[in-house]
Amino acid sequence: MKLSRTYLNIAETYDLANKLMVIIFLLVFLYPLFTSYLNFGFSCQHKLIYGTECRSCGLTRGLQSCLSFDFSTANKFNAQSTFIFIVIISQIIFRISLAFILKNKYFANPKNIFKISSLDVFIIVSLLIFNLKYYG
Amino acid sequence: MANKLDKLNELHELLKSGAISQQEFESLKSEIINNENVTHNSPTPETKTPIQENVNKEKISLKPFSDNDGNLIKAPDIQYLNIKDISDAEIKILKPFIRQKQIYSPAEMTSDEIAIGNKIFSALEIAEMNSERPGFNYAFVSIFSVLCSGAALYFITISPCFIILGAGTGLIASLFISITTLNKVDATKLDRTFSYIALALGVIAIIVYINWGK
Numbered sequence: 001m002k003l004s005r006t007y008l009n010i011a012e013t014y015d016l017a018n019k020l021m022v023i024i025f026l027l028v029f030l031y032p033l034f035t036s037y038l039n040f041g042f043s044c045q046h047k048l049i050y051g052t053e054c055r056s057c058g059l060t061r062g063l064q065s066c067l068s069f070d071f072s073t074a075n076k077f078n079a080q081s082t083f084i085f086i087v088i089i090s091q092i093i094f095r096i097s098l099a100f101i102l103k104n105k106y107f108a109n110p111k112n113i114f115k116i117s118s119l120d121v122f123i124i125v126s127l128l129i130f131n132l133k134y135y136g
Numbered sequence: 137m138a139n140k141l142d143k144l145n146e147l148h149e150l151l152k153s154g155a156i157s158q159q160e161f162e163s164l165k166s167e168i169i170n171n172e173n174v175t176h177n178s179p180t181p182e183t184k185t186p187i188q189e190n191v192n193k194e195k196i197s198l199k200p201f202s203d204n205d206g207n208l209i210k211a212p213d214i215q216y217l218n219i220k221d222i223s224d225a226e227i228k229i230l231k232p233f234i235r236q237k238q239i240y241s242p243a244e245m246t247s248d249e250i251a252i253g254n255k256i257f258s259a260l261e262i263a264e265m266n267s268e269r270p271g272f273n274y275a276f277v278s279i280f281s282v283l284c285s286g287a288a289l290y291f292i293t294i295s296p297c298f299i300i301l302g303a304g305t306g307l308i309a310s311l312f313i314s315i316t317t318l319n320k321v322d323a324t325k326l327d328r329t330f331s332y333i334a335l336a337l338g339v340i341a342i343i344v345y346i347n348w349g350k
Contacts, residue, residue, distance in 0.1 A: 003253040008271055009271050020279060045298060045299045045301065046296040049299070054295075055296065128293070128294065
């Protein structure tokens with residue numbers, strides 16, 4: 001092992017995490033597009049194991065309908081598809097804007113990063129709890 | 137110069153007295169003149185200039201830095217150093233400075249400081265000092281393991297359609313990455329904290345799956 005200058009400070013680390021999240025949300029956003037254009041998709045693995053439909057069955061078709069702004073059909077496929085679609089869109093916009101905000105050194109100090117990451121975790125946990133409570 | 141004349145006079149006296157031959161006189165005379173030239177050009181140790189003193193040493197660049205609390209840490213007053221042969225006294229002065237700089241301000245390390253540090257520290261010492269850094273050494277891996285276990289928990293609780301491809305692979309990847317990171321000698325506190333968070337999320341995902349399956 002040798003000495004090196006390679007080092008990520010807190011702001012750079014959060015930026016990296018933020019970019020990873022952008023990639024994940026973009027992949028989730030693009031997945032329904034790929035499945036519809038390439039006629040490719042996975043059947044429900046829960047159904048294969050347990051033989052019954054799960055709470056996310058029809059979500060891909062629901063998100064496909066959401067992409068064409070047909071929210072009533074989307075809700076018929078899966079009740080939570082509109083909610084998840086809105087969450088994905090808002091998260092992509094929020095994270096891309098955050099990536100630009102963090103380029104400013106004034107905002108990228110450890111105290112601000114701690115506040116932003118705490119808010120981030122709070123939002124994600126709240127959304128998950130809301131999803132579980134509201135959609136069962 | 138006076139020394140040279142004295143020696144030549146002495147030599148002339150010896151020739152006159154017949155103690156030495158003309159041939160011996162000539163060779164000794166030329167030897168004195170040549171020797172005198174050399175001593176005339178090279179100063180005695182007491183009168184050496186700093187540049188001549190450091191003829192085997194290279195000019196090195198040690199720069200001050202600020203630690204975590206904003207205190208300025210001054211660089212040791214060493215301008216010339218033979219990096220291939222660093223004395224114990226120099227190591228004693230340089231070690232704490234390079235150690236602190238590598239921990240608190242590695243991005244500001246000069247190439248000389250890195251070269252000296254690699255020479256005076258063992259691989260284990262470097263790994264240990266890297267583990268004391270306030271940030272991440274394995275940022276990508278640590279964050280990725282948390283995201284993987286988070287994804288596993290998400291696929292088990294929210295989206296069970298991907299229970300094998302999503303939750304299964306996420307859980308295995310997260311466990312593998314976090315255990316590997318925890319075994320690294322140079323993993324920092326934050327790296328370890330993130331690995332423990334990933335492990336905790338993984339365990340929660342497994343517990344949720346077991347209860348949910350029932």
